[in-house]
Amino acid sequence: MSTTSGTKIDKSSLPDASGHFGQFGGIYVPETLVTALEDLSKEYEAAKRDPEFQAELAGYLKEFAGRPTGLYHAERLSEELGGAKIYFKREDLLHTGAHKINNAIGQALLAKRMGKKRVIAETGAGQHGVATATVCARFGLQCVVYMGAVDMERQKLNVFRMRLCGAEVRSVESGQKTLKDAVNEAMRDWVTNVRDTHYILGSALGAHPYPMMVRDFHKIIGEETRLQMMEKEGRLPDELVACVGGGSNAIGLFYDFLEDEDIRMVGVEAGGYGIEQGKHAARFEGGRLGVLQGSKTYILQNPDGQIELTHSVSAGLDYAAIGPEHAYYRDVGRIEFAYATDDDVMEAFKLLCRTEGIIPALESSHALAYVTKRAPQMSKEQIIVVSLSGRGDKDVNQVAQLLGADV
Numbered sequence: 001m002s003t004t005s006g007t008k009i010d011k012s013s014l015p016d017a018s019g020h021f022g023q024f025g026g027i028y029v030p031e032t033l034v035t036a037l038e039d040l041s042k043e044y045e046a047a048k049r050d051p052e053f054q055a056e057l058a059g060y061l062k063e064f065a066g067r068p069t070g071l072y073h074a075e076r077l078s079e080e081l082g083g084a085k086i087y088f089k090r091e092d093l094l095h096t097g098a099h100k101i102n103n104a105i106g107q108a109l110l111a112k113r114m115g116k117k118r119v120i121a122e123t124g125a126g127q128h129g130v131a132t133a134t135v136c137a138r139f140g141l142q143c144v145v146y147m148g149a150v151d152m153e154r155q156k157l158n159v160f161r162m163r164l165c166g167a168e169v170r171s172v173e174s175g176q177k178t179l180k181d182a183v184n185e186a187m188r189d190w191v192t193n194v195r196d197t198h199y200i201l202g203s204a205l206g207a208h209p210y211p212m213m214v215r216d217f218h219k220i221i222g223e224e225t226r227l228q229m230m231e232k233e234g235r236l237p238d239e240l241v242a243c244v245g246g247g248s249n250a251i252g253l254f255y256d257f258l259e260d261e262d263i264r265m266v267g268v269e270a271g272g273y274g275i276e277q278g279k280h281a282a283r284f285e286g287g288r289l290g291v292l293q294g295s296k297t298y299i300l301q302n303p304d305g306q307i308e309l310t311h312s313v314s315a316g317l318d319y320a321a322i323g324p325e326h327a328y329y330r331d332v333g334r335i336e337f338a339y340a341t342d343d344d345v346m347e348a349f350k351l352l353c354r355t356e357g358i359i360p361a362l363e364s365s366h367a368l369a370y371v372t373k374r375a376p377q378m379s380k381e382q383i384i385v386v387s388l389s390g391r392g393d394k395d396v397n398q399v400a401q402l403l404g405a406d407v
């Protein structure tokens, strides 16, 4: 297809052999990790072509994770907003409560295939940590999860869930004591223990091959959506919407549709308290090109290249860099981006509980906040699909506190 800037989309050539999406992506890591990443690339390419690996992956996605997830017509929400017909892709119904299990299963099978007995991961809100601890329990792998001390305090329940599954959760006391610092510690561990350890990275971020590999493990979201939409409506949707932290649930939904040029795609970032330095995590609102944790992409940084503070009501979107593939498609005009503020997110969260009986994750509520504004501008004949990336059980305590409720 041709984009607004006239670039032809040929998704099959991305990333290129050096892991670049245009100028974005790449492999910006210490020398000690280069061999590990090359080995991982080779193993992943072999696994991708191996029907046995693919069959095993499909089996666990179905029987353990609960795929396919439903494509659900949100009838009451559509009526309330009075515009486009709204569908939800129900990733919230997966085992452990979010899309993250798709990638965790894929990478755990890869670790097994490589003969690695130890797995490490980083986590912010704890959803990726829980997914990783879960698959490690299932496949008998030793599991260490790095988590910022601040996040451990905010997400105690997820820390306990990880420990129940046998994972060791290591508190990270450096920097802001949140996700970025947890990634730093995980990379340090990997450098030291690379022989027997696989690093299960949790989003479409980091050095090649991670952005590509994580995308591939999630692209089933869009592939199922296409089939289900044809079954239900006999045609493809007009618009796709997903929240974007690193960008894995979004690229998972979008990827299969990138070459369908009539379908609009919108990623929704965290607007936090509003677009003011240090108060949000919307990388396309003031972010600049730079390198962070293995990849060249849009980053919230000051003129000296120091990473800026970020804020979002949802820990899962609270990160200073965006996945390189999103940076590319945004630059060529294929994926558009918007942001939602904490206040709008809370309204959307409450609206969904009330109209549909679904408690969404605060991350997913960013996509919903956009939809509450966008759907009324569209006609009743138009169809919009929202990635409901996770369920809100993990957020109920935080929401109660914000609403001043006594629980």
Ligand SMILES: *Cc1c(COP(=O)(O)O)cnc(C)c1O
Binding pocket: 098, 099, 100, 127, 128, 202, 203, 204, 243, 244, 245, 246, 247, 248, 249, 250, 316, 317, 361, 363, 364, 389, 390, 391
């Ligand atoms: C982690 C998380 C996200 C953000 O991660 P992406 O890689 O951008 O998808 C979004 N929604 C939920 C429910 C999450 O747990």
